[in-house]
Amino acid sequence: MPAGPSDDDVVLAARELYRFYRAGEEETLALRGVSLRVRRGETVAVVGPSGAGKSTLLACLAGLDEPSGGEVRVAGVRISHRPETERARLRARHVGVLLQSHNLLPHLTVRDNIRLAQHAVRGRPAVRAAALLEQMGLGRRSGALPRQLSGGELARAGLAVALANSPAVLLADEPTGELDGVTEELVLRMLRDRAADGCAVLIVTHSAEAVRGADRVITLDDGRAREGHEGHEGTAQAKESSHVLR
Numbered sequence: 001m002p003a004g005p006s007d008d009d010v011v012l013a014a015r016e017l018y019r020f021y022r023a024g025e026e027e028t029l030a031l032r033g034v035s036l037r038v039r040r041g042e043t044v045a046v047v048g049p050s051g052a053g054k055s056t057l058l059a060c061l062a063g064l065d066e067p068s069g070g071e072v073r074v075a076g077v078r079i080s081h082r083p084e085t086e087r088a089r090l091r092a093r094h095v096g097v098l099l100q101s102h103n104l105l106p107h108l109t110v111r112d113n114i115r116l117a118q119h120a121v122r123g124r125p126a127v128r129a130a131a132l133l134e135q136m137g138l139g140r141r142s143g144a145l146p147r148q149l150s151g152g153e154l155a156r157a158g159l160a161v162a163l164a165n166s167p168a169v170l171l172a173d174e175p176t177g178e179l180d181g182v183t184e185e186l187v188l189r190m191l192r193d194r195a196a197d198g199c200a201v202l203i204v205t206h207s208a209e210a211v212r213g214a215d216r217v218i219t220l221d222d223g224r225a226r227e228g229h230e231g232h233e234g235t236a237q238a239k240e241s242s243h244v245l246r
């Protein structure tokens with residue numbers, strides 16, 4: 001692929017990702033050659049029907065799962081096809097991950113969950129836990145355990161943890177999943193602010209609001225990706241995944 005002038009800005013790149021699952025007799029090809037690139041400051045929404053491979057893609061991008069084929073690079077470094085401990089180290093340094101399970105350790109307070117996420121990042125000024133919690137509207141809940149939080153508070157605490165290491169790449173699975181309108185707007189504003197600061201943001205979402213706010217939309221269907229989204233850029237402009245690279 002020719003090197004464009006802005007290729008230096010690509011901080012998340014996936015090339016020809018395949019993910020094959022075998023469960024007993026059953027075999028599933030959850031990803032069938034997905035390629036994508038996300039630049040600094042860009043927000044990409046990934047949409048698609050249930051079972052399309054969205055969570056699998058996110059896990060592979062985050063280095064939480066290994067693709068069966070293809071490669072993932074984060075901040076210029078290959079994160080795929082490495083031992084789990086190395087992937088965890090690279091993730092702690094470069095990637096913020098927000099999962100539907102909210103990535104909070106149950107026995108630690110919200111404040112300590114943030115400090116733990118920051119622990120892996122030495123030699124880089126960390127956002128102050130108190131400031132992050134204040135931004136999330138959680139200033140008064142910093143000493144609470146996850147089980148003492150409401151659903152909306154949990155979602156915001158999870159996002160605070162994902163952002164704690166000032167990541168170059170933020171990956172979020174349904175960050176506004178079950179939130180009320182006000183909390184959804186707060187979370188989307190936080191994501192916009194991070195992108196404005198230069199973070200590359202990729203979210204799996206069903207939220208029309210989140211899709212509207214994205215710079216680009218990628219639709220996954222049966223393990224294949226195409227650029228665009230019905231009702232957003234229109235299927236007429238949809239392109240198969242190898243062209244999603246851009």
Ligand SMILES: Nc1ncnc2c1ncn2[C@@H]1O[C@H](COP(=O)(O)OP(=O)(O)OP(=O)(O)O)[C@@H](O)[C@H]1O
Nearest residue numbers: 021022023028030049050051052053054055056057
């Ligand atoms: N651990 C696993 N073992 C076997 N098959 C799996 C596993 N995880 C996912 N799959 C299968 O891979 C396919 C993609 O699943 P995935 O969870 O990535 O889809 P999704 O788009 O995130 O769906 P949803 O929107 O319902 O969460 C599905 O057919 C699913 O059944």
